[in-house]
Amino acid sequence: xxxxxxxxxxxxxxxxxxxxxxxxxxxxxxxxxxxxxxxxxxxxxxxxxxxxxxxxxxxxxxxxxxxxxxxxxxxxxxxxxxxxxxxxxxxxxxxxxxxxxxxxxxxxxxxxxxxxxxxxxxxxxxxxxxxxxxxxxxxxxxxxxxxxxxxxxxxxxxxxxxxxxxxxxxxxxxxxxxxxxxxxxxxxxxxxxxxxxxxxxxxxxxxxxxxxxxxxxxxxxxxxxxxxxxxxxxxxxxxxxxxxxxxxxxxxxxxxxxxxxxxxxxxxxxxxxxxxxxxxxxxxxxxxxxxxxxxxxxxxxxxxxxxxxxxxxxxxxxxxxxxxxxxxxxxxxxxxxxxxxxxxxxxxxxxxxxxxx
Amino acid sequence: xxxxxxxxxxxxxxxxxxxxxxxxxxxxxxxxxxxxxxxxxxxxxxxxxxxxxxxxxxxxxxxxxxxxxxxxxxxxxxxxxxxxxxxxxxxxxxxxxxxxxxxxxxxxxxxxxxxxxxxxxxxxxxxxxxxxxxxxxxxxxxxxxxxxxxxxxxxxxxxxxxxxxxxxxxxxxxxxxxxxxxxxxxxxxxxxxxxxxxxxxxxxxxxxxxxxxxxxxxxxxxxxxxxxxxxxxxxxxxxxxxxxxxxxxxxxxxxxxxxxxxxxxxxxxxxxxxxxxxxxxxxxxxxxxxxxxxxxxxxxxxxxxxxxxxxxxxxxxxxxxxxxxxxxxxxxxxxxxxxxxxxxxxxxxxxxxxxxxxxxxxxxxxxxxxxxxxxxxxxxxxxxxxxxxxxxxxxxxxxxxxxxxxxxxxxxxx
Numbered sequence: 001x002x003x004x005x006x007x008x009x010x011x012x013x014x015x016x017x018x019x020x021x022x023x024x025x026x027x028x029x030x031x032x033x034x035x036x037x038x039x040x041x042x043x044x045x046x047x048x049x050x051x052x053x054x055x056x057x058x059x060x061x062x063x064x065x066x067x068x069x070x071x072x073x074x075x076x077x078x079x080x081x082x083x084x085x086x087x088x089x090x091x092x093x094x095x096x097x098x099x100x101x102x103x104x105x106x107x108x109x110x111x112x113x114x115x116x117x118x119x120x121x122x123x124x125x126x127x128x129x130x131x132x133x134x135x136x137x138x139x140x141x142x143x144x145x146x147x148x149x150x151x152x153x154x155x156x157x158x159x160x161x162x163x164x165x166x167x168x169x170x171x172x173x174x175x176x177x178x179x180x181x182x183x184x185x186x187x188x189x190x191x192x193x194x195x196x197x198x199x200x201x202x203x204x205x206x207x208x209x210x211x212x213x214x215x216x217x218x219x220x221x222x223x224x225x226x227x228x229x230x231x232x233x234x235x236x237x238x239x240x241x242x243x244x245x246x247x248x249x250x251x252x253x254x255x256x257x258x259x260x261x262x263x264x265x266x267x268x269x270x271x272x273x274x275x276x277x278x279x280x281x282x283x284x285x286x287x288x289x290x291x292x293x294x295x296x297x298x299x300x301x302x303x304x305x306x307x308x309x310x311x312x313x314x315x316x317x318x319x320x321x322x323x324x325x326x327x328x329x330x331x332x333x334x335x336x337x338x339x340x341x342x343x344x345x346x347x348x349x350x351x352x353x354x355x356x357x
Numbered sequence: 358x359x360x361x362x363x364x365x366x367x368x369x370x371x372x373x374x375x376x377x378x379x380x381x382x383x384x385x386x387x388x389x390x391x392x393x394x395x396x397x398x399x400x401x402x403x404x405x406x407x408x409x410x411x412x413x414x415x416x417x418x419x420x421x422x423x424x425x426x427x428x429x430x431x432x433x434x435x436x437x438x439x440x441x442x443x444x445x446x447x448x449x450x451x452x453x454x455x456x457x458x459x460x461x462x463x464x465x466x467x468x469x470x471x472x473x474x475x476x477x478x479x480x481x482x483x484x485x486x487x488x489x490x491x492x493x494x495x496x497x498x499x500x501x502x503x504x505x506x507x508x509x510x511x512x513x514x515x516x517x518x519x520x521x522x523x524x525x526x527x528x529x530x531x532x533x534x535x536x537x538x539x540x541x542x543x544x545x546x547x548x549x550x551x552x553x554x555x556x557x558x559x560x561x562x563x564x565x566x567x568x569x570x571x572x573x574x575x576x577x578x579x580x581x582x583x584x585x586x587x588x589x590x591x592x593x594x595x596x597x598x599x600x601x602x603x604x605x606x607x608x609x610x611x612x613x614x615x616x617x618x619x620x621x622x623x624x625x626x627x628x629x630x631x632x633x634x635x636x637x638x639x640x641x642x643x644x645x646x647x648x649x650x651x652x653x654x655x656x657x658x659x660x661x662x663x664x665x666x667x668x669x670x671x672x673x674x675x676x677x678x679x680x681x682x683x684x685x686x687x688x689x690x691x692x693x694x695x696x697x698x699x700x701x702x703x704x705x706x707x708x709x710x711x712x713x714x715x716x717x718x719x720x721x722x723x724x725x726x727x728x729x730x731x732x733x734x735x736x737x738x739x740x741x742x743x744x745x746x747x748x749x750x751x752x753x754x755x756x757x758x759x760x761x762x763x764x765x766x767x768x769x770x771x
Contacts, residue, residue, distance in 0.1 A: 016434045040657050047656045048664045067650040073655055169753075282642045283634065295642055314646045342643025 034307035037076035075100035087143035102305040127182035128157020131191025145254030172204035192219035211243035258302020268333035275300035447764035449477030452536030461486030480513035560637035565712035573613030575623035575718025588628035590743025600688035618696040630667030650685040711735035
């Protein structure tokens with residue numbers, strides 16, 4: 001019910017306090033929903049936050065570490081209701097997350113995403129360039145998170161052109177044709193951040209004019225850290241090499257469907273109305289003051305088929321302002337600084353450089 | 358044979374196979390030193406002073422602790438212990454050449470084992486990791502400077518470094534009388550397959566597990582400042598080495614009535630968390646993520662009924678019954694806890710892998726009675742809170758002064 005109300009509203013119209021008051025009861029109800037339907041989640045809530053129903057702040061709600069979906073399949077619907085078992089490739093190890101999605105959650109996710117991107121894209125579906133290959137969406141029932149992301153965004157476009165072949169070679173002729181036909185009107189471009197940088201920009205021939213394009217990209221900078229690419233460099237290169245003026249990042253993860261944090265014109269990320277972000281100080285685990293970095297926790301009213309509505313990520317972020325956005329935007333403005341790193345482990349086992357061989 | 362060995366001390370530099378063989382030949386002969394000889398004592402005294410007068414070294418706690426451990430008075434006590442330890446009718450002599458393979462990630466451990474072996478009069482080959490933290494480099498420099506003043510002693514010491522190379526380990530093993538492997542099950546198993554001379558023996562230090570046992574009423578009886586002091590000592594036990602040392606306790610056993618246990622635990626963890634916040638040093642987000650990930654997994658997979666967070670630094674997981682998690686441990690301030698009616702109730706859960714029991718609030722008699730019932734199960738040391746990581750010549754159930762020497766029976770005619 002709350003989700004429905006919030007999806008109908010324009011983003012960033014609620015100040016943070018009002019937003020917490022709206023979200024809190026919804027997230028408490030969602031917690032109870034998952035406690036009643038997922039035994040593992042019930043164990044965790046009993047052990048970590050048995051008094052969650054009395055939570056006075058969003059920060060008092062129980063959370064799961066996002067990595068838990070790598071070791072355990074947690075779901076709140078029967079097996080036969082699962083329409084899609086999403087898998088993500090881990091950036092830190094061979095283990096993948098498994099996310100059980102049913103029709104209800106898929107629909108909530110679609111509507112949530114629509115409410116976030118519609119103001120940016122307008123009321124009609126735009127011609128769309130998908131900066132990926134068709135293979136990632138071929139098997140609709142065993143999607144990777146990348147495929148699910150592409151498929152989710154494809155709803156907002158028409159005349160989809162997949163810019164890469166299965167070997168991730170750029171289809172230059174196809175791109176030229178697309179731009180000849182649609183390049184003089186607004187069109188949508190979507191791709192994962194590292195694909196845009198590593199496969200698109202590197203292969204883009206000179207003279208391609210994408211100045212009417214609106215590029216949405218997601219997936220983070222994790223795989224680009226070694227190349228020291230930041231958002232400013234990324235945007236500058238896209239402007240210079242492709243004429244792309246409208247470039248928006250969004251932050252999210254397969255483990256939290258509906259957690260769509262879109263970059264605003266201020267260059268910062270903003271939570272949707274049906275979700276929020278909390279940055280927690282590493283030392284105290286309390287909510288950090290604006291300006292102080294910490295671990296990012298994401299909240300969303302969307303997931304009902306699995307307990308992913310409150311997740312502690314392994315990303316470091318910082319809230320820049322609360323209710324201080326340009327034009328009186330409400331809510332939090334934040335950015336992602338990178339991934340949590342672990343110092344080398346000391347101790348007296350695994351020694352002499354031998355054990356790890 | 359293609360070999361890549363860096364000699365660190367004495368006369369640092371790369372060595373090929375021939376150069377290594379020449380060094381090893383020199384180490385092997387002659388072996389006429391006496392235990393606790395004058396120059397070895399002098400060396401310890403000077404090295405201790407050198408560390409404590411070095412402006413950088415004296416500020417590094419690991420180095421300061423080592424300097425304290427080898428100060429003159431402490432070495433004299435060791436000498437007495439050595440002399441008193443000889444079985445009747447024997448004279449203790451050095452064992453010969455000791456090959457030390459210390460752990461790479463508890464960097465300072467090499468120094469303790471090596472000093473004991475040196476004091477016993479042995480020649481020593483010490484293999485150090487290529488990834489040496491700065492404090493090890495600093496200590497090596499100070500050792501080198503002091504050794505150069507005592508050439509006779511220096512001739513019997515060889516510090517070197519090399520990567521994964523079993524052939525080099527085999528060459529070093531071929532000249533030793535005792536090989537000491539510190540470093541966990543994988544390392545021990547791997548190196549153990551490399552042959553030793555028939556008369557040589559081996560000391561191994563495998564992965565171990567440690568616990569703490571607190572008498573609940575004794576904690577409740579403490580005045581506030583004494584409870585804080587206890588927490589301060591226990592902080593060192595748990596948090597030094599990121600709780601990844603073999604002797605770092607991983608579970609607190611609260612002994613007493615359930616209500617007393619809960620009251621004592623609640624009080625004590627608050628104090629422990631306060632110390633951790635004050636003294637904890639750098640704490641990284643990656644460690645926090647790893648800890649939380651581990652803790653939540655444990656709730657799903659093990660009999661864990663509660664998790665309490667004290668800031669990011671201390672996580673306490675309550676077990677409803679004993680669970681053997683010895684092969685899946687997490688450091689960085691992760692403690693399990695369980696309530697038991699008496700120390701005796703711990704006995705069925707003790708395993709051979711258990712090394713240290715940190716204790717508070719038990720009488721000598723209670724502790725001795727407990728140890729008397731252990732049999733072959735486990736625990737090699739019971740120490741008061743604050744001393745889990747104190748190095749002692751009796752370590753992991755092995756008397757190093759005895760291991761680094763050999764008793765020669767001298768039976769005289771009547």
